[in-house]
Amino acid sequence: MPDNIYLPELARITYIKEEVAGERSIKTFRVEPVNGDSFEHECGQCAMLSIFGRGEMMISIASSPLVKDYKQFSIMRVGRVSAAFHDLAVGDVVGIRGPYGNSFPVDDWRGKNLYFIGGGCGLAPIWPVITTAVAQRDSFKNITVFYGGRSPRDIMYKAELEKLRGVADVHLSVDKAEDGWDAYCGFVPANVMDKEPSSDNAIAITCGPPIMIKYVIQNLRSLGFADEQIYTTLENKMKCGLGKCGRCNVGKDYVCVKGPVYSWAELKELPEEY
């Protein structure tokens, strides 16, 4: 940890890509430290991004820890700071501090079948696990990615998902049928049921809107997945990232420290207040 836990490092934006257009647009940003080395992170951890004069926001790091040159963030335009981020250009300098939170126990998953189940911008928090597993392809058995958006225009990481085919099974979906869409039509939990993944030697990792997560977990349970085989991530309003500002707790856990990653076995022990 740095001497001053609240003082961000400066980082330069080196890449911006619009993933999804429209009212709830999503842009991907890559940042590189202005002054030499930055912190290392693990899959699932988050960072606090700053625009000076606007404030800070907690965003999950979407790039693999194996990528050392930059950190990637995919950000939906929703609030004050995220909207300001969307107005930035390559070359602009922002603040970053972290990493915060726990991580996916990826090392424990070697030799297993991995099922990733994402919806909307919920692909970003599990993307570092997907790309890490793909980079270490021989360490894992089958890799399967379920991902859905409201419409074909709401699918993020389109090119990257296409590139995954060959090393992973990719099952895309959109909520409503539309001309030109030849993959699955329907909600993500239904797509999972449709493909009937086997719980044998498997881990399922899901992230997306709360209602999607709820039904994905329900469906995985009915497919025979044990609570310990299902992982998800929580999000909450955060200010410090260090378990001190007091707002992101679910029961006794500050999500910024004990989370964001939980197995369903762990999460169901906490009060339902998220």
Add this chain to the structure above:
Amino acid sequence: MEKILHKERIDDWISALTGWEVLSPALEDGIWAYRPVSGAIRLDHPNTTQPPKGLAFPQREVFFSFEQIKGEAPRLTQILPDTVQRAVFGVRPCDGRGAVRMDRVFGDHVEDTYYQARRKNVAYVGLACNQPPSANCFCLSVGGSPVSTDGLDVLLTDLGDRYFVAAVTETGKALMTAANSLFDEPADADRQQLKSVHTEALAQPQRAVHNPDAVPAKLKASFKSPLWEELARACIGCGICTFLCPTCHCFDINDEVTGSAPLKGNRVRTWDNCQFPDFTMHTSGHNPRPTVGARLRQRVCHKFQYFPENFGMPQCTGCGRCISECPVGIDIVSVVNKVVEHAG
């Protein structure tokens, strides 16, 4: 180190504390707060309206300033707290125990840069409560006592015309040693009197949380109780309960812009409050604690369930301020008792 200090010498003791800014309870506009000593001090206050927590965790503090010329990298200048040593006289044992809890929050996991910088320069000279200073005191229900030394550097006990002065920490010893000649050695009679004063203090009637050891488990079982909304119905969400609490530590961090072209401003920490609806509201509008009942439950469960689960002690120190100062009469002792009773 244990000594006797005749009351008329307390001002001389304070004068001898060179290098220390000394604070003591002062009544200003009907509010008791700790203020720098000017003139003679009297330690006959009830408990202060405001606890001394602001000395290590001020209501508002600047973390750093920023300045940015358009198109250039921002320049950040960290603003660290002053290094003035402050000795606070007259701190009640519940507030000493409050400091112990704040120290855990801001010291465990990762040390809070700003809290630690201030805290290491603050010493607490406590005053035992021979009588409960408030009708809402309940320190005995939360593991405390009117003569507790937890979190204090020195404990004074009023023996009528003199104080029994006991050092608790090395800092406390140093405060006493700075004025060695003012103190007398305690005689057997002084020790006898101290013992009987403390025994009497412990026997004073107080408000009571019933069966405190069972409270965390009963609260856990009562998470979905309809009682929370009922008990919170009167709440106006003003947050006075948390602002006056010796252990409430929630805060917000915001940027305050002071100029443009170049952009100038400060990143500022201010106290925040779990009783405000937007405290937990996501940018999407989703709110995990959308009702007054959910927010009262958070305050009560944090004090009496979550904090004990994390730190092995209740977060509440039984000072009773949140009860005395609540404008609508929400009473944490009766809330806990009712929920626990309802849990069966």
